[in-house]
Amino acid sequence: MTRGSTIRAKTITPPAPTIPKIPPAQVLPRLAALQTATAAELKDQWRALFGKEPPPFNRPYLVSRLSYRVQELAYGGLKPETRARLEALGEQLDGGNVVLRRIRADSRPLPGTRLVREYDGVQHVVTVRADDFEYEGRPYRSLSAIARHITGTRWNGWTFFGLKGRPGA
Known part of the structure; x- marks a missing residue:
């Protein structure tokens, strides 16, 4: 070997596993x-x-x-066009925000669901509506706003009403 020459090792990548086709x-x-x-x-x-x-x-x-x-x-799986269309729709809905993409929309209680919570000896009933919540005949945008109204302090509304944290959590 001459001065200044180097030995290069070849890296061998293992072949990709073959996935069987299922009849x-x-x-x-x-x-x-x-x-x-x-x-x-x-x-x-x-x-x-x-x-x-x-x-x-x-x-x-x-x-x-x-x-x-x-x-x-x-x-067979989804066609590439279908995958691309679903990705585009997802981008429209969440603006490319990965955090929003991970939140499951279906974790929100169905409209018409009644959430009942007793606090300080008083029973509080909230009705889930399509786009908001109703409490004492008034609409509220979030359960946290209702919990704050009831307690006078900041609460995670999902926790206050016994749901598992925020939607998707």
Whole structure:
């Protein structure tokens, strides 16, 4: 070897795992098997169908995602045009704000739901409406405003009324 020459090591990247195509006839039996599979079996399925380690989420999440993946591999996924359209709609709704995107809109109680809370011996009833909340015949934009009206102090309205924190939390 001459002076000043260097030895370069080649980095070998492992081949991407091959994800099996699933015959449509196997979809229903595989979906049924997911419902009774152990956590270890679900994780093995994840590795086989996604080609990577499973996330540390709960069993219902794994079953849900694996069910979708089985169907996706059997029948095909969303078309690129559909994905692009969904992304564009998401951008319109949240302005590209990733935090807003993570908040689930469906975690808000359905319109017509009555939230009941006893505070200082008085029962307070709030009715959920499509775009706001009604308390004592008046509309309020947030549960926190109602909780502040009732207690005179700042409260997270979702916590005050016994819901799990903010929507999406």
